[in-house]
Amino acid sequence: MGEILIALIKVVFIWVWVLLCAVVMTWVERRGAAMIQDRPGPNRAGPFGLLQPLADGIKLFTKEDIVPAKAKKILFMLGPLLFSFPAFSTFAVVPFGDKFVIDGKEILLQVSNVNIGFLYIVALGSMAVYGIILGGWASNNKYSILGGLRSTAQLVSYEVPWGLALLAIALVYGTFSLRDIALAQSGTFLGVLPNWGVFKQPLGFILFMVAAYAEANRVPFDLPEAESEIVSGYHTEYGSMRLGLYLFGEYVNIVTLSSLITTFYFGAWHLPYIDMSAFLGPISYGIASFIVFFLKVAFFLWLFVWVRWTVPRFRYDQVMTLGWRELIPLGLFNIFVTALVIQLTA
Amino acid sequence: MHNSELSESFDEMTSGHSTGDYVKINIGPSHPAMHGTLRVVALTDGESIVSADPEIGYLHRGVEKLGENLNYTQFIPVTDRLNYCSAICNNVSYEMAVEKLMGIEVPEKAQLVRIIMMELARIADHEVLVGILGVDLGAFTPFFYLIIQREEIYEIFEWYNGARLTNTFGRIGGLVADLPSDFETRWQKLRDGIRNANDETDKLLTHNRIWTDRTIGVAAFSPKDALDWGFTGPCLRACGVKRDLRKDEPYSLYSRFDFDVPVGKHGDVFDRYMIRMEEMEESIKIIDQAFKMYKEMPADAPLIAKVPKTIKPPAGDVYHAIEAPNGELGFFIRSDGSDKPYRLKIRPPCYMVYQAFGEMVKGEMIADMIACLSSLNVIAGELDR
């Protein structure tokens, strides 16, 4: 009973937390863009416009829900759900902190510490494409179909370098469990560097990062919804909260991807050179690890915003060329080198 | 109109049987990248364009017919609505055509003020183009840097004659008002702002690998084709033809200024972008020189020539063209001796450029088509008239 209750609390907590992050992200995105672009940005609703996401939410909920006459109704409604579901579910295996110790009982800050966390992530990552292609297909709009096709090709292509980068990580740490990987990143290696994935897998990190941007459909890979080319891509025909789910799902996706980058490459909740558990109490340590983890995530979230407002967009064929002719060979090379080094040093 | 075309059935659209193996996509007249109300009917093979047919006329307001029914002075505000990004150039171009018809010699001081204002309008126009080109290629930020400077230029216009966009600048025969006294301080501040914004844009775009990949070699046009299609202005210069009416047929006082005409090489989107960036700098140079000459003028120098109260030019035809930001902007006027033009034909620069659009984008991808369209700076106002 107690186990289930704790699991339930964890699920609800992380769900609310990720939602909150995504909500704040919509605000950060707009204010960040405004900051980069020399303009004030939304500043009317609440202090610093902080209530803007709330206002947006109310607006989206109260809009008329329009389904185009010739759309495939069921698929049309399924699209946004399928899109946002995997984004939330991925968080089930992400460790968002180390652990609490209450009455000698360990509570891991992770919904579920499955030993095949990797496969789960990759599988769910591929799920998101269904939401997009269904939305694009069912809308009965040529721009939507183009957006859906672009997205499918892009997501399928970038799954591969993504997976290859993950595979190299698995080789380095010898495990498929995300918590074990996080734990393995404490301390230092070669005497000076923190024992973080980014130092052991610099090439893998770059591959993962690029692929993550492509997976999130963010600039420079925002082709599926390239506004100036195909109006809004797969969500052209969507309105009201269905559109909201797509837009919101994108931010949840970003939060998830930033958490994965932090977990795999930036030492999860570990601070460099400092062992927090040595001088903090069991509960304060749990809280501190959570905060450290999300500070790192916040940095990557900001990076997503920063990149978006800095670079132009790729063209479709350039995205494909980059994926298949550059990232995938690099990913294979990375695995080969990693395996070689592990073999030689073992 | 064309309702039957817009609502193709789902099956027809997805099976691809309607137009062979190709899918017909209707882009515009309301589409985020179709600035103004342009429309392109494109036949696509996946993402590549097999053929594109630009359709125009969605902003046709019968400006030429209006011109035949308004008297010469009343037509000046209508010219504002041609290329609304640089209304002052339209005004002056029309006024100069009428002045040529009547043989009016405009006082030098008025000409200098006109040149200063026209070059400011040119900078504003180019800034909009570069900004929009960035937005269409996904780089949103430079747009704001440039649009802030354009806004500063519009402040100067507003402070000169009360209007930002549709300026209705000047009169036939000269000007009504002199430059206000604090133009110099304003201009110095503005000049720094423009240079700063251009630098920022340059840093963000010109050497950006994604930007160069997206623009270099895209929608390239050979000089021979460009001349055959009647290109003028930056689009022609991007192809490598050094032709600028300010140098080749110097009107007004342009022969007195020292400035360069930037020329491209490949006629692609990148060259068109670079030409605009460089031309802004040249315009700054012209304004500096013109303002220096202006300051040497006596304060009470006349601003307007002696013009009769009702303008009734002698009967005859006249054509006068100036180098507008987009290219050769000409007015053909046939006068029958009355106070209204008998026939007034406008030669809009982007009209000639846009008619080659279908050929330019053949074989390119949809994204390139958008880039190409933005780089041509097609303004629906002067295209459809």
Place this chain on the structure above:
Amino acid sequence: MSQQTLVSACLGDMVVSISEFVGDLTVEVSKNKIIHALEKLKSDPSLQFDFLSDVVGIDNLGLHAKKAKAPKKDEPQQEAAPDAGATLPRFEVVYLLLSLSSNKRLRVRVAVPEDDCVVESVTGLWRAANWPEREIYDMFGIRFKGHPDLRRLLMWDEFKDHPLRKDYPLEGKNEERILNYLD
């Protein structure tokens, strides 16, 4: 040699009239020789009018009526019927040429009678003439023989009239109302 003599030497007997007004040279050639004349002007080594700037259509209906009216100023008005000038060709097409090498401009005029509203298309010489000719067809109803794609350009396809003709009223003929009924 002045530009005027050069042009008349180049065109020979194709010239109907040649005149200069406020520095602009205008030459009128006969309608059936227009392609030949423009070709000659384009290729002539001393002229090289190799750039087509624009093509302008003009409806001279009102102008002719006025001309016919002018000499009878002291006579009663009812004599000046609007079709008094009908014997003169109603339309006119003007080609604005430019020489890129010498920066000289030339206008070539062609008179087009109303009962024979067809002109040879110059799209074979300059593709730039494509849209201007379509526009003249749209606005004046002058047809261009040999034009690759002679459709309406600015007005919609169902539109019947030619709005820049002088007998078309400024306020239109209520086409918008008709269009709304179609929907």
